[in-house]
Amino acid sequence: MGRPTADLEPVGLxxxxxxxxxxxxxxxxxxxxxVGPAGIGPGQVINELLGAGLAGRPSTLSSIQQAIxxxxxxxxxxxxxLVGGLLSLAGASYQGVFRNPLAxxxxxxxxxxxxxxxxxxxxxxxxxxxxxxxxxxxxxxxxAVALTYAVGRSMGGRSAVSLILAGVAVAAFFTAIQTxxxxxxxxxxxxxxxxxxxLLATTGWREVLVLIPYAVVCGTGLVLHRRLLDVMSVGDExxxxxxxxxxxxxxxxxxxxxxxxxxxxxxxxxxxFVGIVIPHTIRLLVGVSYRSLIPxxxxxxxxxxILADLAARTVASPAELPIGVITAFVGAPFFMLVLRxxxxxxx
Amino acid sequence: xxxxxxxxxxxxxxGAPVLRELSLDVNEGEWLGLLGPNGAGKSTLLKAIAGxxxxxxxxxxRGADAASLRHRDRARCxxxxxxxxxxxxGMTVTEYVxxxxxxxxxxxxxxxxxxxxxxxxxxxxLDLEPFANRxxxxxxxxxxxxxxxxxxxxxxxxxxxxxxxxxxxxIGQGQNALELIGYLREERPMTIITxxxxxxxxxxxxxxxxxxxxxxxxxxxxxxxxLTAEYIREFYQANVEVVSVNSGVAVLPIRNGAR
Numbered sequence: 001m002g003r004p005t006a007d008l009e010p011v012g013l014x015x016x017x018x019x020x021x022x023x024x025x026x027x028x029x030x031x032x033x034x035v036g037p038a039g040i041g042p043g044q045v046i047n048e049l050l051g052a053g054l055a056g057r058p059s060t061l062s063s064i065q066q067a068i069x070x071x072x073x074x075x076x077x078x079x080x081x082l083v084g085g086l087l088s089l090a091g092a093s094y095q096g097v098f099r100n101p102l103a104x105x106x107x108x109x110x111x112x113x114x115x116x117x118x119x120x121x122x123x124x125x126x127x128x129x130x131x132x133x134x135x136x137x138x139x140x141x142x143x144a145v146a147l148t149y150a151v152g153r154s155m156g157g158r159s160a161v162s163l164i165l166a167g168v169a170v171a172a173f174f175t176a177i178q179t180x181x182x183x184x185x186x187x188x189x190x191x192x193x194x195x196x197x198x199l200l201a202t203t204g205w206r207e208v209l210v211l212i213p214y215a216v217v218c219g220t221g222l223v224l225h226r227r228l229l230d231v232m233s234v235g236d237e238x239x240x241x242x243x244x245x246x247x248x249x250x251x252x253x254x255x256x257x258x259x260x261x262x263x264x265x266x267x268x269x270x271x272x273f274v275g276i277v278i279p280h281t282i283r284l285l286v287g288v289s290y291r292s293l294i295p296x297x298x299x300x301x302x303x304x305x306i307l308a309d310l311a312a313r314t315v316a317s318p319a320e321l322p323i324g325v326i327t328a329f330v331g332a333p334f335f336m337l338v339l340r341x342x343x344x345x346x347x
Numbered sequence: 348x349x350x351x352x353x354x355x356x357x358x359x360x361x362g363a364p365v366l367r368e369l370s371l372d373v374n375e376g377e378w379l380g381l382l383g384p385n386g387a388g389k390s391t392l393l394k395a396i397a398g399x400x401x402x403x404x405x406x407x408x409r410g411a412d413a414a415s416l417r418h419r420d421r422a423r424c425x426x427x428x429x430x431x432x433x434x435x436x437g438m439t440v441t442e443y444v445x446x447x448x449x450x451x452x453x454x455x456x457x458x459x460x461x462x463x464x465x466x467x468x469x470x471x472x473l474d475l476e477p478f479a480n481r482x483x484x485x486x487x488x489x490x491x492x493x494x495x496x497x498x499x500x501x502x503x504x505x506x507x508x509x510x511x512x513x514x515x516x517x518i519g520q521g522q523n524a525l526e527l528i529g530y531l532r533e534e535r536p537m538t539i540i541t542x543x544x545x546x547x548x549x550x551x552x553x554x555x556x557x558x559x560x561x562x563x564x565x566x567x568x569x570x571x572x573x574l575t576a577e578y579i580r581e582f583y584q585a586n587v588e589v590v591s592v593n594s595g596v597a598v599l600p601i602r603n604g605a606r
Binding site: 008009010011012224225227228230231233234235237238240241242243244245283287288289291 | 394397398399417418419420421422423425426427429432433435436437438439441442445446447449450452454455456457458463466467470479480502
């Protein structure tokens, strides 16, 4: 004891895994841009993107093929990547800040709030849907999470469990209102139904441009909080004894994660399970530290949703499945597996 | 003086104070043992010193008014180990010990070379180097306790607060835990305040004992003065015999009615 000591290995981002996931993301994006009925090969796609897009050489593709790549497939892949990254980031952040491996963007009532907001607009403001939908979803999600937070605090002060329970109650309440509105407006059920299952429909680059500011703000903010999310794992009292306000960290992270979720939900509807499947898979690969989990989950979530969208477009081609069906098909069995294996974390 | 407490009162519910106008001075480098029956306010006193509960009255830490310290500065001064620390599943020993560096880092910052060096020396001090990359979940109870102490050491605080460091331990583990704290104090001068259940261990390890009841101090001094059969009967409702041993005082429970 007391002898001179060797330095420890720095604890930080697992760069190897980040590079691997970035490679997977690139592969997924290339597949997403290539696969489809237009018959453009991967070589042509790379040539078009790097040669014509970056280097400014004349394109070898027809103008229709160019339009398919630049105006249809690329924005759709970008949208899938952004939505997947934001949902996965939000899920990992909620899990950290609530010390609950089952927490995800949907557990706090964010989804129900967003759904209700959108339903109100679709049912009550005929014809105004497309422009008001994102705003309404965002307002609904924010109201839901604020309500969850207020109810949770009044139930049990600082306990994370009371917040989760409050989220379940708020979600049930919002869903009930939503169902009531739907029953009263039977003609709009079909439109809401497609939104509930999630849809990555793009009109050029508009949705992508809407999402980018949210992705930058939430992504930067949450990545900066990655070490504090590790600190949060020892419980509020010990966090406070380390000189950090657990309440302040939780509030900031919840606001950022909710903003990320609401932005994603607003442009793409309710795409479930990304926030739980991806962070858990990444946790198995890189360990529990949020220093790696936060950035790598974001990249992996982006790749996952691009591939899920590819499946949604091709499985029942020429028809298109709602992407939420694909993520639920993969995610629901995975969630059951998590339930079984995470008993020791929850107990 | 390391800790100076003046008329400290804490109430979790209005009208039901847990600490009542308690005043106390703790010397630099002293090991103070807090005794008293359940509900006497031992844990609450530790939490008040660590800044974890609302209180009235004043607490001075190494001369500074605790109320005027920022959270970070207070955490650099006082390290708190709860009775049952939360062990994050899957976290490695190094990651856990580095959490102790939090008060020394900028709010959104990450550890630098000096923090790694400090964590490494805390691990070495507690003979934990072979465990550095192990998962906390894979450690035995005794190893975990050492890792928790290593985190507190990495915090580099002058005042170490331990809530029931021998709680739920068997007789050998309990003795080892306190030997370890005594060893740490020799390696790094620290003021140590422990809430303690086991009177015999308290009577042999702490320099000074404070007997609390109903949120007040009822006896304060060396073991021989505080651990008397009369005090223990009055405040614990226990029938005991107090025996002098080489290393201090031992308290033996005696069955009522026995001769």
